[in-house]
Amino acid sequence: MNDRTVVYVIEDSVHLRAEISHNLGSLGIRSIVFNDVSELPAKIDRAVIFLFRHESSCRTLIDSYRADRAPVSAKVEFSCNAGFEKAVAAIREGASDFVVWPSEPGLLDRAIRRAEDDLRRSQPAKAMGGRAKEKVAMLTSRERQVLGKVIDGFTTERIAAKLSISPRTVDIHRRNVLSKLNVRNTAQAIVIALSSGEFQPAGDEFAMNPAYA
Structure with a gap:
């Protein structure tokens, strides 16, 4: 049984969305693709991983959406024209990992697994925070x-x-x-x-x- 976390791919390039989804599928990872933040559900109550381009114009909106509507989530960023500075910026701003696209399957799998590890560590604390908020x-x-x-x-x-x-x-x-x-x-x-x-x-x-x- 596949217990990998679902990945929400947000990318405005149809070709790139299809390519990323295919590569994730080959790793046994289910993905759901979106053109932009406006297509996302009103709220996501399960654990998810967001995968999106570091240069995306909706990068800030995605972070706001995660904070307000996806309480148990992690993110992985990628770039088709990567540099060391981009990778450092992504990690500093809360990304679990950063990959260069096109990505080798092993590197993409490692990035998603790191995000899954971050989710496992954060879920107890987030659950406690949710219960505390209800009490307050x-x-x-x-x-x-x-x-x-x-x-x-x-x-x-x-x-x-x-x-x-x-x-x-x-x-x-x-x-x-x-x-x-x-x-x-x-x-x-x-x-x-x-x-x-x-x-x-x-x-x-x-x-x-x-x-x-």
Whole structure:
């Protein structure tokens, strides 16, 4: 049974799309071809690999699409007129690998396997982030404000002064946060909040603040 990851080929040259698809098929890799980003599905819920030309005019759009609509994905870039600088730029900007086209079958297979390895490493973290985001979405705006201040190292009294509410109200919001996130203490709540990607600490001081015990 073939368990290779599906490759989404995005290329505006019909001839090149067909050639890439054929070469992937000869390696036992299923591919789906697209002319540009506008043809992609509204959202991709499975793990996929994007293969596209480094010089593509929609390169930035592809990265944005991956971030917003393909949460579990990797990318491999190629060029028909490659140079060392292009390969370095592609890897620096998140590509799993870079190939020169036409590519030797072994090199193309290695590039896709590297992307598959990246997917296997990233899936647990992405899954955790997705679950954390769902939990954080249950918080009210005030509860999110309080949680954000906690992450920034504010004590209950400072949060109360900053939000113009009483310390008792702050404590109520904090208890609600723990309950909704289904955790026992503030430290666990902070882990979920940061995993969601919707909160960023102002510094590292929260790690040693006794308020998080």
